[in-house]
Amino acid sequence: MKVLVAVKRVIDYNVKVRVKPDNTGVDLANVKMAMNPFCEIAVEEAVRLKEKGIASEIVAVTIGPKVSQEQLRTALALGADRAIQVETDDEVQSLDAAKMLKAVVDKEEPNLVIMGKQSIDTDNNQTGQMLAQLAGMPQGTFASEVEVEGEKVKVTREIDGGLLTVSLNLPAVVTTDLRLNEPRYASLPNIMKAKKKPLETVSPADLGVEAAPRLKTLKVEEPQPRQPGIKVESVEELVDKLKNEAKVI
Amino acid sequence: MSSTGTAFDPQTLESLLTDGGKVLTAPDDLASYGCDWTRIYEPAPIAVVLPKSTEEVQAIVRFANEQHMALVPSGGRTGLSAGAVAANGELVVAFDRMNQILDFNASDRIVQCQAGVVTEQLQNFAEEQDLYYPVDFASAGSSQLGGNLSTNAGGIKVIRYGMSRDWVAGLKVVTGSGEILELNRGLEKNNTGYDLRQLFIGGEGTLGFITEATMKLTRQPTGLTVMVLGLNDLTNTMDVLQAFRNKLDLTAYEFFSHEAIQHVQQHAEVQSPFETEAPYYALLEFEAISDGVLEEAMGIFEQCVESGWVLDGVISQSEAQAEKLWQLRERISESIAPRTPYKNDLSVRVSRVPEFLQEIDSVVQKEYPDFEIVWFGHIGDGNLHLNILKPEDMEKAEFFRRCETVNDLVFGIVERYEGSVSAEHGVGMVKKKYLGYTKSEAEIAVMKGIKRVFDPNGIMNPGKLIDSE
Numbered sequence: 001m002k003v004l005v006a007v008k009r010v011i012d013y014n015v016k017v018r019v020k021p022d023n024t025g026v027d028l029a030n031v032k033m034a035m036n037p038f039c040e041i042a043v044e045e046a047v048r049l050k051e052k053g054i055a056s057e058i059v060a061v062t063i064g065p066k067v068s069q070e071q072l073r074t075a076l077a078l079g080a081d082r083a084i085q086v087e088t089d090d091e092v093q094s095l096d097a098a099k100m101l102k103a104v105v106d107k108e109e110p111n112l113v114i115m116g117k118q119s120i121d122t123d124n125n126q127t128g129q130m131l132a133q134l135a136g137m138p139q140g141t142f143a144s145e146v147e148v149e150g151e152k153v154k155v156t157r158e159i160d161g162g163l164l165t166v167s168l169n170l171p172a173v174v175t176t177d178l179r180l181n182e183p184r185y186a187s188l189p190n191i192m193k194a195k196k197k198p199l200e201t202v203s204p205a206d207l208g209v210e211a212a213p214r215l216k217t218l219k220v221e222e223p224q225p226r227q228p229g230i231k232v233e234s235v236e237e238l239v240d241k242l243k244n245e246a247k248v249i
Numbered sequence: 250m251s252s253t254g255t256a257f258d259p260q261t262l263e264s265l266l267t268d269g270g271k272v273l274t275a276p277d278d279l280a281s282y283g284c285d286w287t288r289i290y291e292p293a294p295i296a297v298v299l300p301k302s303t304e305e306v307q308a309i310v311r312f313a314n315e316q317h318m319a320l321v322p323s324g325g326r327t328g329l330s331a332g333a334v335a336a337n338g339e340l341v342v343a344f345d346r347m348n349q350i351l352d353f354n355a356s357d358r359i360v361q362c363q364a365g366v367v368t369e370q371l372q373n374f375a376e377e378q379d380l381y382y383p384v385d386f387a388s389a390g391s392s393q394l395g396g397n398l399s400t401n402a403g404g405i406k407v408i409r410y411g412m413s414r415d416w417v418a419g420l421k422v423v424t425g426s427g428e429i430l431e432l433n434r435g436l437e438k439n440n441t442g443y444d445l446r447q448l449f450i451g452g453e454g455t456l457g458f459i460t461e462a463t464m465k466l467t468r469q470p471t472g473l474t475v476m477v478l479g480l481n482d483l484t485n486t487m488d489v490l491q492a493f494r495n496k497l498d499l500t501a502y503e504f505f506s507h508e509a510i511q512h513v514q515q516h517a518e519v520q521s522p523f524e525t526e527a528p529y530y531a532l533l534e535f536e537a538i539s540d541g542v543l544e545e546a547m548g549i550f551e552q553c554v555e556s557g558w559v560l561d562g563v564i565s566q567s568e569a570q571a572e573k574l575w576q577l578r579e580r581i582s583e584s585i586a587p588r589t590p591y592k593n594d595l596s597v598r599v600s601r602v603p604e605f606l607q608e609i610d611s612v613v614q615k616e617y618p619d620f621e622i623v624w625f626g627h628i629g630d631g632n633l634h635l636n637i638l639k640p641e642d643m644e645k646a647e648f649f650r651r652c653e654t655v656n657d658l659v660f661g662i663v664e665r666y667e668g669s670v671s672a673e674h675g676v677g678m679v680k681k682k683y684l685g686y687t688k689s690e691a692e693i694a695v696m697k698g699i700k701r702v703f704d705p706n707g708i709m710n711p712g713k714l715i716d717s718e
């Protein structure tokens with residue numbers, strides 16, 4: 001069976017994000033970029049399905065500027081067979097991303113789409129759900145366990161106070177949660193082999209989608225800095241502060 | 250020297266501390282402040298004093314001279330040579346409360362710190378200024394600057410940035426005779442005779458105590474990328490180092506054995522770098538400032554595989570991965586700590602490492618057939634940590650006795666290779682009797698003479714580094 005994995009280039013999880021002085025967004029100049037951590041988990045899950053003999057082909061897809069090919073090469077090094085880049089320098093919001101992915105799904109006809117539950121840059125958590133709706137596929141979101149059984153996929157989801165297991169007819173969309181797996185490192189020999197794997201570039205226009213942002217960012221601000229703690233001299237002072245300043249007793 | 254003067258009175262001492270310093274005498278405090286990471290000597294200090302200022306340290310030193318009391322400095326207590334152990338009724342001077350960053354000058358790129366500033370605190374401060382303090386090691390979260398400098402700490406970035414010594418622009422010290430000296434005052438160039446600053450760096454508190462340090466900072470590295478390589482053989486570590494060093498500026502080159510990784514993985518959830526099992530591993534780090542640098546690194550990797558030195562390898566794809574790969578190396582010490590490791594910290598010139606390694610390895614295998622050996626080290630600096638783990642059913646005393654018999658063999662090899670019996674851990678009490686393998690009698694005699702000049706009454710950390718006469 002064919003698996004389509006969507007990956008996104010985002011600011012490196014470890015980088016301390018700085019807000020631009022004019023509050024229009026975060027500063028991305030000379031900042032390390034990497035594959036979205038949830039997308040790494042999606043790639044890993046696809047590779048495991050292939051290692052189990054369930055998946056026969058893994059196609060990685062990304063939407064973004066030319067440099068986002070780096071993340072596709074990483075996916076190829078981790079075990080994807082080929083890659084598709086939807087190249088655009090425009091801002092692509094969730095619904096447009098879902099429409100572009102829908103066009104790729106129409107063309108590739110995968111049996112399973114695996115993607116991260118959200119990207120750590122905008123934290124929208126909706127592209128997977130939108131894609132499922134547009135493509136008319138069932139969805140298993142926040143997956144902590146994925147098991148393909150014949151024409152069905154069983155997805156275990158972590159919900160408040162327990163686990164919910166759903167069974168979906170294939171083809172289906174699965175979005176990954178943190179505990180699904182621990183992604184492997186890309187090995188150097190595989191990184192070199194990945195350079196020779198096919199990578200196709202298409203434009204949004206080729207897919208018949210025009211990016212049209214519906215949301216406007218008004219302002220990005222740093223969170224309020226935390227007040228530093230103080231040491232009190234006596235129990236009486238502590239009680240007084242709890243009563244009169246914090247007003248908790 | 251133990252306390253031999255009039256009976257020690259904590260209140261008299263505390264009355265001298267006019268800036269808010271404190272004296273502790275509770276048994277728990279004595280036990281924790283009286284030792285470092287070594288577990289060979291039982292801590293038995295008479296009291297612990299926590300000064301707040303250089304003037305208070307001076308008052309303590311003067312008091313100790315009058316009372317004929319021995320002083321032991323205490324920082325983050327992460328030392329591995331018992332340099333900060335008070336086992337003979339000494340007064341411990343702990344710098345925990347002197348933890349302020351006093352001043353920062355952006356155009357000089359220097360920062361003035363009290364001795365009790367924690368290494369990580371300085372690293373974070375530098376980062377907030379878009380700068381970098383490059384001395385780094387596993388204990389950076391608790392070790393203090395004063396201790397780092399008194400032991401001239403090294404760590405994992407020495408190959409690129411040097412030792413702690415290289416980052417000191419100035420020191421304020423209180424000598425054993427109670428003088429306050431301000432040494433070098435932050436100058437880059439200052440050729441006015443003896444550079445006394447250098448005597449206190451690595452002096453292990455035997456001449457005086459460092460109370461403030463002015464440290465240099467540098468630009469932040471960009472795009473730090475980590476590779477972990479599986480190696481076929483111990484000597485390949487140097488072939489691989491040469492291959493990379495010829496073309497790239499490495500910021501780190503570490504090595505460790507498979508046993509080391511196994512201990513880390515039993516101790517914590519740390520992922521294997523790759524499936525191929527290799528007897529030895531090298532971790533190297535460099536600044537991937539451009540795609541060209543990455544291409545170059547890949548090319549060197551290929552060459553190392555073709556030469557049969559390297560079995561497999563991974564490269565970090567993100568900073569998070571780089572950090573995870575570093576854990577393979579950084580968590581070794583803590584993972585073997587429960588096994589009471591006997592730690593050797595040897596160094597030779599880099600060019601002599603391959604032969605040296607082979608000789609040590611064969612001696613160790615012959616002499617310790619029943620002991621588990623864990624190798625790791627900053628091999629790019631010629632520095633090896635040879636750790637011998639205590640068999641679980643062996644008594645501690647018996648284990649250390651057997652380790653010491655082999656020491657003479659190991660240190661004999663070090664001496665022949667003109668190496669050091671303590672590359673970065675210092676001498677303290679643990680390595681004192683082996684100093685002669687690295688320093689000549691004449692050198693040691695000069696050291697003792699210097700000690701007498703700064704500490705005429707022999708009260709500063711006595712019994713560490715050298716025996717005073």
